[in-house]
Amino acid sequence: MRHSSSRTDSPLLRIMWGNAFLLSLIYLFLGLGVEIALRYFPFPFLQRLSLSLDSLPARALELTGAMAPLRAAYFSGRISEAGVRVVFGITTMVVIFLLAMVVGTLMGGVRTLLARRAYRQGGRGP
Numbered sequence: 001m002r003h004s005s006s007r008t009d010s011p012l013l014r015i016m017w018g019n020a021f022l023l024s025l026i027y028l029f030l031g032l033g034v035e036i037a038l039r040y041f042p043f044p045f046l047q048r049l050s051l052s053l054d055s056l057p058a059r060a061l062e063l064t065g066a067m068a069p070l071r072a073a074y075f076s077g078r079i080s081e082a083g084v085r086v087v088f089g090i091t092t093m094v095v096i097f098l099l100a101m102v103v104g105t106l107m108g109g110v111r112t113l114l115a116r117r118a119y120r121q122g123g124r125g126p
Contacts, residue, residue: 012108020100024093027053031089057091 031053038046061067070087073079079087 012104016100016104019104020097023100024096027092027096028089031092035085054088056095057088060091060095061087 031050034046034050034053038050058067061070070079070084074081074084
């Protein structure tokens with residue numbers, strides 16, 4: 001038996017979570033593919049692509065103040081390159097989820113405003 005739906009059970013929220021998850025997976029597999037290819041074929045193009053993929057989490061960590069401690073830990077040997085990759089991967093997933101939630105919320109708000117305006121003007125919704 002299903003209880004009445006709540007705001008957390010909205011279709012928009014499910015779509016936002018689904019999109020965020022899909023984007024995270026695409027980014028993760030693209031990064032993994034580039035890193036594997038870079039190990040076997042160290043072409044300049046792949047090196048630039050790897051740096052481009054790393055710029056998103058690096059900037060996010062820089063904005064939160066976490067990049068300096070991570071850099072210090074890496075150069076002092078307290079964290080390995082694989083550890084840095086894990087931190088970057090988690091950071092990227094968090095950024096993608098936050099962006100998906102913000103964009104989805106804004107678009108849901110715009111849709112609600114447009115639906116209210118249409119209702120007031122003639123009773124017809126989108």
